[in-house]
Amino acid sequence: MTAVSAARRVVIGVGNEYRRDDGFGPLVVAALADRGNWDPGLAGLELRLSDGEPARLLDLWAGADLAVVVDAVHDGGDTPGRAYELVLDEVNGLDVNTAASSHGIGLGSTVALARVLDRLPNRLMVIAVSGREFGFGVELTPQVAAMVKPVARRVAELLTWAGPPADVPGPPPRTAP
Amino acid sequence: MTHRSDRTLDVRSLARVEGEGAMHVRVRDGAVDQVRLEIYEPPRFFEALLRGRRHTEPPDITARICGICPVAYQMSACAAIEDACGIEVGGSIAALRRLLYCGEWIESHVLHIYLLHAPDFLGYPSALDLAKDHRDLVERGLALKKAGNEIMELLGGRAIHPVNVRVGGFYRTPSPRELIPLRDRLRTALHQALDTVRWVAGFDFPDFQHDHELLALTTPGRYAIESGTIATTSRPGFTPQQFEEHVIEEHVPHSTALHAHLAGRGAYLTGPAARYTLNRQWLSPLAAQAATAAGLGADCRNPYRSIIVRAVETVYAVEEALRLIDEYEPPPQPYLDVPARAAVGYGATEAPRGILFHRYSLDADGLVTSARIVPPTSQNQAAIEDDLRRFVGARLDLDDERLTRECEQAIRNYDPCISCATHFLDLTVDRG
Structure with missing residues (x-):
């Protein structure tokens, strides 16, 4: 079993900024980096990027007390910018083809694999935003772009709610960002 | 339903390949009428994005095409820009580039072997199911892969989309002391890599052969990775400058992708099996011994056995990384100056999946006026379709579900990087 660091908190932005709405996760991480300049609640927070490749994701979150993954998803609807908050067991059930992964193994399967290999963080949350355009380009759908700062703010709230690591028994209240 | 004379098979979301894509098979009058891999090719987008950029920018921009092989894009871009500017990078900087590339080969090959391809041979629907029964095997794969990650992080600055590579060399080069932890990790990885060869050599491989032309870089005296001339199985070699x-x-x-063929010859394959066939004599003694023990002969023309070649190449990459670390002496400066000039430059390197070709035209101000990128998966597309046509033709008695599953498995033999070469890969089989 991977040892869990009582202090380690990591936010992982999954995506590719050259795949339109798939760039959402990295943009939220960039917004959090800006926010970290003045928000003391983000002190010591690890900000990481991932293209969703499963083995690297396992390495990024293994041993963390709290990991927040920010990703863009296909949700089958046509409401770009719609936000979802998922806690561990819900992520585990994510359909493998829902996340906009380009690595043949989706986020749900990666979480399941992490569980089998004892590489889950103590607490894992996913904030997913529905995207519409995943073709090549750098411009996000306006509704998705409009969610970057609210989701960064929501991540900061989650970290504040989580408080001192391992002190919070359950997940925080679920409200839309 | 089996034994229908007309039918269609669709794989609308191909699993366990790098990316998403579609395959369509049409059967008419009991024979395969059409096999199509549908590809939307991102390099064309990047080619447009590169026009008007400074000559120093292509390595960073093209590295974003693919999260699995960013080093390949950086190395081919650097080679082409340096070729245009008349600069040859050698010595310790070239050695560090090769070391970084070894890290990418280890990462990419091990990911494919353990998480994407091995489940097919062992009867598991996914790596997750494999891990449930054989956790130790998947753990070994992840540990081996991590050796590649650590090379990428140390030399590339981070594990994905490395930021330390620049035209002319690196922004920063490591001290020999910084490489010591890598050496320790790689020594363990070498045993894991050898065990991987032994493991995959024991799989059952369907009897399937192709006779495509094979294309790979070659460099006398060593297994070509980051440089070389282009060799084929039936004609004299040529330089990257002659690629087009x-x-x-x-x-x-x-x-929307372009199909590649060799002038006067037709479809061809690039990638591990081509490299092995054309460069086997340049493998290290240990990697060659592992290949022989695994039953690889003088060539590899059964695409199912490409998993063995990837494992052997992983052994080679680990050994080569150890050699490069042992011999490393820091360069006097981390990069060579590469002043721009109006010229055209060409670069070709061996990405994990095969030859990655770049060509750039620069103006006198060092701005990119045109760019061309030819990734390995789009080069292989025509040959893959040809193989699938024969593959499906011999299995028309299977029902749609099983035929679709076997087609997906067959496609995974080629480790297509659809991040590089396609957008959506769906499989359709039309039996009328």
């Missing part, structure tokens, strides 16, 4: 005279791309109706 020999490799012809053409539009096909079902794809």
Whole structure:
């Protein structure tokens, strides 16, 4: 079993900024980096990027007390910018083809694999935003772009709610960002 | 339903390949009428994005095409820009580039072997199911892969989309002391890599052979990775500067990607099996011994056995990384100056999946006026379709579900990087 660091908190932005709405996760991480300049609640927070490749994701979150993954998803609807908050067991059930992964193994399967290999963080949350355009380009759908700062703010709230690591028994209240 | 004379198979979301894509198979009168891999090719987007950029920018921009092989894009871009500017990078900087590339080969090959390809041979629907029964095997794969990650992080600055590579070399080069932890990790990885060869050599491989031309870089004296001339199995070799005279791309109706063929010869394959076939004599003694013990002969023309070649190449990459670390002496400066000039430059390197070709035209101010990128998966597309046509033709008695599953498995033999070469890969089989 991977040892869990009582202090380690990591936010992982999954995506590719050259795949339109798939760039959402990295943009939220960039917004959090800006926010970290003045928000003391983000002190010591690890900000990481991932293209969703499963083995690297396992390495990024293994041993963390709290990991927040920010990703863009296909949700089958046509409401770009719609936000979802998922806690561990819900992520585990994510359909493998829902996340906009380009690595043949989706986020749900990666979480399941992490569980089998004892590489889950103590607490894992996913904030997913529905995207519409995943073709090549750098411009996000306006509704998705409009969610970057609210989701960064929501991540900061989650970290504040989580408080001192391992002190919070359950997940925080679920409200839309 | 089996034994229908007309039918269609669709794989609308191909699992366990790098990216998403589609395959369509049409059967008419009991024979395979059409096989199409549908590809939307991102390099064309990047080619447009590169026009008007400074000559120092292509390595960073093209590295974003693919999260699995960013080093390949950086190395081919650097080679082409340096070729245009008349600069040859050698010595310790070239050695560090090769070391970084070894890290990418280890990462990419091990990911494919353990998480994407091995489940097919062992009867598991996914790596997750494999891990449930054989956790130790998957743990070994992840540990081996991590050796590649650590090379990428140390030399590339981070594990994905490395930021330390620049035209002319690196922004920063490591001290020999910084490489010591890598050496320790790689020594363990070498045993894991050898065990991987033994493991995959024991799989059952369907009897399937192709006779495509094979294409790979070659460098006398060593297994070609980051440089070389281009060799084929049936004609004299040529240089990266001559690539476009020999490799012809053409539009096909079902794809936005271009199909590549060798002038006067037709479809060809690049990638591990081509490299092995053309460069086997340059493997290290240990990697060659592992290949022989695993039953690889003088060539590899059964695409199912490409998993063994990837494992052997992983052994080689680990050994080569150890050699490069042992011999490393820091360069006097981390990069060579590469002043721009109006010229055209060409670069070709061996990405994990095969030859990655770049060509850039620069103006006198060092701005990119045109760019061309030919990734390995789009080069292989025509040969893959040809193989699948024969593959499906011999299995028309299977029901749609099983035929679809076997087609997906067959496609995974080629480790297509659809991040590089396609957008959506769906499989359709039309039996009328």
